[in-house]
Amino acid sequence: MVYELLKKLSDAHGVSGYEDNIKDIIRKELAGHVDEFREDALGNLIAVKKGSDFKVMIASHMDEIGLMVQYIDEKGFIKFVGIGGWYNPTLHTQRVVLHGTKGPVPGIVGAKPPHIMTAEERKKEIKMEDMFIDVGATTAEEVAALGIEIGTPVTIEQELIKLAGNRITGKALDNRVGVAVLIEVLKQMNTPMTVFGVFTVQEEVGLKGAKVSAFALNPDIAIATDVTIPGDHPGVTRKDASPEMGKGPVLVLASAAGRGLLADRRLTAWLRAAGDKAKIPYQLEVGEGGNTDATIINLVREGIPSIPFSVPARYIHSPVETVDLTDVTHSISLLVEALKKKPKL
Numbered sequence: 444m445v446y447e448l449l450k451k452l453s454d455a456h457g458v459s460g461y462e463d464n465i466k467d468i469i470r471k472e473l474a475g476h477v478d479e480f481r482e483d484a485l486g487n488l489i490a491v492k493k494g495s496d497f498k499v500m501i502a503s504h505m506d507e508i509g510l511m512v513q514y515i516d517e518k519g520f521i522k523f524v525g526i527g528g529w530y531n532p533t534l535h536t537q538r539v540v541l542h543g544t545k546g547p548v549p550g551i552v553g554a555k556p557p558h559i560m561t562a563e564e565r566k567k568e569i570k571m572e573d574m575f576i577d578v579g580a581t582t583a584e585e586v587a588a589l590g591i592e593i594g595t596p597v598t599i600e601q602e603l604i605k606l607a608g609n610r611i612t613g614k615a616l617d618n619r620v621g622v623a624v625l626i627e628v629l630k631q632m633n634t635p636m637t638v639f640g641v642f643t644v645q646e647e648v649g650l651k652g653a654k655v656s657a658f659a660l661n662p663d664i665a666i667a668t669d670v671t672i673p674g675d676h677p678g679v680t681r682k683d684a685s686p687e688m689g690k691g692p693v694l695v696l697a698s699a700a701g702r703g704l705l706a707d708r709r710l711t712a713w714l715r716a717a718g719d720k721a722k723i724p725y726q727l728e729v730g731e732g733g734n735t736d737a738t739i740i741n742l743v744r745e746g747i748p749s750i751p752f753s754v755p756a757r758y759i760h761s762p763v764e765t766v767d768l769t770d771v772t773h774s775i776s777l778l779v780e781a782l783k784k785k786p787k788l
Contacts, residue, residue, distance in 0.1 A: 446611065699733065
């Protein structure tokens with residue numbers, strides 16, 4: 444069941460540049476389902492299903508946003524920088540895991556208590572530089588003895604759980620959802636084409652893994668499986684974000700109002716035809732912000748026709764990202780259906 448797969452992926456830790464735990468899960472899940480695995484110099488994991496000369500790249504980034512130790516003061520409090528895009532209030536008071544040289548160390552993100560803030564301070568958004576990690580140590584030497592040093596990666600500690608209906612919430616669903624979709628597509632598809640399932644690194648810090656893997660593979664087309672923001676809860680309207688949870692995967696026609704990517708119209712038609720034929724629901728989106736691996740793949744070499752293929756996810760870049768499992772299963776089904784037939788280019 445896709446829930447069990449998502450739980451493994453979400454509960455695992457893999458900040459940008461440290462995605463090895465996620466790769467281990469992927470290799471185990473796909474053992475016996477693909478013809479070969481490759482890993483490039485940057486760390487992208489490429490699962491290959493061999494077929495015709497027509498090459499399809501499906502990219503899904505493994506990394507999650509996190510933190511990195513910047514400085515440890517004499518009392519054992521740890522200053523950090525964000526790795527990836529954080530909205531600071533979602534980070535304050537969270538439990539974290541520091542991945543030190545002697546194994547994982549639990550900690551919490553603290554800051555000045557509101558009880559002793561001035562009225563003016565309470566009005567302001569808390570800044571990352573005003574926060575710190577407390578691991579319970581009282582000196583810098585105690586922190587060092589735990590195997591923590593400058594450069595130690597840090598991730599949120601949060602367990603994936605079920606909500607009402609068919610919805611789940613946890614950390615790193617951006618983009619472990621896309622990873623789960625790609626794993627299941629590689630298991631289930633029956634295609635005449637060669638498919639490269641590329642589990643990319645360092646998307647959250649500049650789409651880096653997708654760029655180098657696309658250059659090396661030089662596919663004929665590319666799809667990026669990721670998440671997108673729905674406009675179906677308080678504080679956001681469908682005018683601002685048209686997708687809804689539970690209504691199927693999203694074909695993103697434009698990201699960052701076209702400054703990021705204008706999806707290839709032929710790939711849009713191909714995916715829509717597959718969904719219509721199999722009666723699988725899907726949605727269309729024109730976004731004003733946000734990018735995916737498809738943005739950079741599109742610009743590699745002479746240009747690679749690309750499209751983002753996304754699952755609606757609430758509260759992204761927070762520890763409580765939320766998706767509807769119906770959208771995940773429909774995403775898998777639509778891609779499996781589309782891959783039965785080569786698109787017309």
